[in-house]
Amino acid sequence: MPNQNSPTRYGVVAQAFHWVIAALVVTQFVLANLAGDLPIGVHKLALLARHKSFGMTVLMLAILRVLWRLKNPPPELPAGMRPLERMLARSTHVAFYVLLFAMPITGWLMSSAKNYSVSWFGLFTWPNLIGKNEAAFELLRSTHDLLSGVLFVIAVLHILAALKHHFWNKDDVLLRMLPFTKARRPKSEVQS
Ligand code: HEM
Ligand code: HEM
Numbered sequence: 053m054p055n056q057n058s059p060t061r062y063g064v065v066a067q068a069f070h071w072v073i074a075a076l077v078v079t080q081f082v083l084a085n086l087a088g089d090l091p092i093g094v095h096k097l098a099l100l101a102r103h104k105s106f107g108m109t110v111l112m113l114a115i116l117r118v119l120w121r122l123k124n125p126p127p128e129l130p131a132g133m134r135p136l137e138r139m140l141a142r143s144t145h146v147a148f149y150v151l152l153f154a155m156p157i158t159g160w161l162m163s164s165a166k167n168y169s170v171s172w173f174g175l176f177t178w179p180n181l182i183g184k185n186e187a188a189f190e191l192l193r194s195t196h197d198l199l200s201g202v203l204f205v206i207a208v209l210h211i212l213a214a215l216k217h218h219f220w221n222k223d224d225v226l227l228r229m230l231p232f233t234k235a236r237r238p239k240s241e242v243q244s
Contacts, residue, residue: 057124060235061228066124069117070229073152076110080155081204104163105173111156118149130223144210151203158196165189 056063062070080103087099129138163170164180165188171177182188217225227233 057126060127060224062127063124064231065120066117066126067229067231069113069120073110073113073117076106076113077152077203077207079106080110081200084200101171104159104170107156107159108170108172108178110152111160114149114152114156117152127228130217130221130225132221132223141213144206144213147202147206148210151199151206154199155196155203158192158199162189162192162196165192 054063055065057066083099083103083106087096087103090096090099129141133141160170160178161181164182165185167180167184169177169180214226214229217223218227222236224235227235
């Protein structure tokens, strides 16, 4: 399997970025919700520390992913897609990239505004981006919360779109993002 994207398929590197980041984003929601249900205490802080470490990992991977994408343009969308569908697909992908930066950065700023340190799995500590500021903390907390809602809605639409491509349109959009799969044969090649 080639590392680079081809005109019709995502390469291994782009697929790895996609699925590792997708898994981390899901983990982020699970950890945040588990922490949200707990009273202030050691257990809650431990879950939030994990949330922060995984969140900063998303930021690092998002930077690498964008750099990789600049060098490796994605495959073309299927020819049969209507202009509105193309526009929706592209806007969703742009929104994802913006959120993959905005979520960690608002989280990092929020922690800085509370003067809570952001460690990376206990290995090192990220510097605080701003000084202690309660008003900024509240604003950043609401922004992080609001953006997480936007991310959730976009992710649901994105998953539904991927399933629609696969089961309804029967094209290669899902397969070309999955490892160990082959493109479907064009209808003209299928024996009747
Ligand atoms: C892709 C990355 C991230 C995602 C998807 C994400 C998602 C979330 C979600 C869904 C919540 C719960 C919001 C609510 O219902 O109140 C939350 C809370 C929180 N996040 Fe993140 N987050 C990310 C990155 C980060 C990072 C990097 C940090 C800090 C360095 C961070 C710090 C926090 C904190 C401290 C809370 C609890 C806020 C409170 O006290 O209510 N997050 N995050
Ligand atoms: C919350 C988790 C997810 C995030 C943040 C995410 C993000 C993205 C992004 C940014 C792209 C554009 C890739 C590029 O061209 O650079 C993409 C493509 C894609 N995603 Fe996801 N994704 C997530 C979950 C999923 C899931 C669960 C599925 C499958 C059901 C999926 C299926 C696809 C497919 C098939 C493409 C390729 C679309 C195309 O060929 O144009 N994604 N995703």
